[in-house]
Amino acid sequence: MTVTSETRSVAGRVTALYRRAGNAGHSRLGLALAVIAVSQLIVLMGTTMVTMSLSRIQSALGFSTTGLLWVVNLYGLIFGGLLLSGGRIGDILGRRRVLTGGLVLFSAASLLGGLAQDKVWLLAARAAQGVGAALIAPAALALIVTSFPPGRHRSRATSVYASVSALAAAVGLVAGGLLVTYASWRWTLLVNAPAGLVLALAAPLVLTEPARQGGRFDLPGAVTAAGGIAALVYGLSAAAPSGAFDVSHWASATVIAALAGAVLLLAAFAAIEARSSHPLLPLRILADRNRSAGYLSAAAVGVVIFAVLYFATLFFQDVWGYPALESSVAYLPWIAAFSVGAAASTQLLPRIGPRPLMVTGSLSGAGGMYWLSRAGVNDSYAGHVLGPFIIAAFGLSLVSVPFVALGLRRVRPADSGEAAGVVNVAPLVGGSVGIAALGTVAWTTAARQIHLTGTGGAAATYRHALATGFDRAFLIAAAVALTIAILAVTLIRVRATGLAGQTPPAAPPPAGQGHPQPEPNGAAPTTEAHRTDSTA
Secondary structure (H helix, E strand, O other): OOHHHHHHHHHHHHHHHHHHHHOOHHHHHHHHHHHHHHHHHHHHHHHHHHHOOHHHHHHHHOOOHHHHHHHHHHHHHHHHHHHHHHHHHHHHHOHHHHHHHHHHHHHHHHHHHHOOOOHHHHHHHHHHHHHHHHHHHHHHHHHHHHHOOOOHHHHHHHHHHHHHHHHHHHHHHHHHHHHHHHOOOOHHHHOHHHHHHHHHHHHHHHOOOOOOOOOOOOHHHHHHHHHHHHHHHHHHHHHOOOOOOOOOOOOOHHHHHHHHHHHHHHHHHHHHHHHOOOOOOOOHHHHOHHHHHHHHHHHHHHHHHHHHHHHHHHHHHHHOOOOHHHHHHOOHHHHHHHHHHHHHHHHHHHHHOHHHHHHHHHHHHHHHHHHHOOOOOOOOHHHHOHHHHHHHHHHHHHHHHHHHHHHOOOOOHHHHHHHHHHHHHHHHHHHHHHHHHHHHHHHHHHHHHHHHOOOOOHHHHHHHHHHHHHHHHHHHHHHHHHHHHHHHHHHOOOOOOOOOOOOOOOOOOOOOOOOOOOOOOOOOOOOOOOHHHOOO
């Protein structure tokens, strides 16, 4: 046997192994869920893990204070702007293929970023990471809809995905603090490379490739959506003050132009989608009141979680003087409480439905944030943060599982990529809006306190002012958490059945053959047995 024929034989056996493993069915659902969940984890950790290393990056590569922000913001801009496009690309090219390609791109970009020798090199790597993340996130969630059978398997997969998504940012802070302290800032990027490659190799083995969707790519919709979301995130980020001695920039020409451009581009996107035969985001996805409640709740959860991670970290470091490692480890009780709540929500959701969980979680989250807003300069972590963290995290976890299930409720497989994109976009945009708005409140309040308070020394005055500003941000976040209960009471009508475990058929049956037809809101054909849980 020649070397060439032996090589072909080995390649053929490897290909056959991948095909058999990729179609193994339910026996690999656990591994499939692990690949999906860890893929989502590394993508969402991409922001906060690097955040813990910004000061080291500035020293190593010579970033200015303004330029340093782009190490974080560029990733978020591209990730958020391309999420809807990533969902549609997965529909057309195949979700498993796009997930695998996104993981390879994300891994390569992480490796290049970790090896960066100058500013442009690192920023280019972060941009490529954002593109990879925008391919991974919607494909991963869409694969849950198409790969897991309705009922217990899909409910479990949806719950795990929701929990990982909500926990990833806090886990990133902890991991980033550990890596910066005991290794190097470069490892906050390099660690993604081997993890992503392992996932890319595992994906064809454990994930099935669902049928691709026909149609063409909506380029005008993709351009206006990406531009609109990116302009919105940029404008909101640029509007917020950067510190107690800065002022808000809502009236600056750059911010006004960015926000006005965002409004125009998003309005154009809505008009394009309403007329397109192959829309990037079918508007029927938003027509269902229960799904809309899920998306709005996701945005509200994004506001609260981003507020905690951003302002609590600043509170720990700037008010209490915690080092990076101690401030990151402070989130371990948050992670533990969230994990317990997510497990409870997973068990309760099929039994009692989303509304009771979301109302209870909203009240608990609001209560925890209100308690957190009472923390002061001379208070302790054990007395004024530990309890609020546990209560708020547990409450938000009760909300996070239902909003993902609602966002995918009765979505047809043909629309699963687009619906997954909306589920991922909502918390990201909510977090950006929250950081900009709450940042304006926090830093303005702190600046006012500095001018009003002149006793106790400059350092003590500054810490007191910061604590007052951050507490005000936590108080507003508590009010945002309460809006989730209002959404649940006024919009949600679905009962314990009919959530993510109920999947519409891939295509409606031909008209006139006595079969139920799809409804105008893009939902599955509704039989009499299911009408009681889907009233509008």
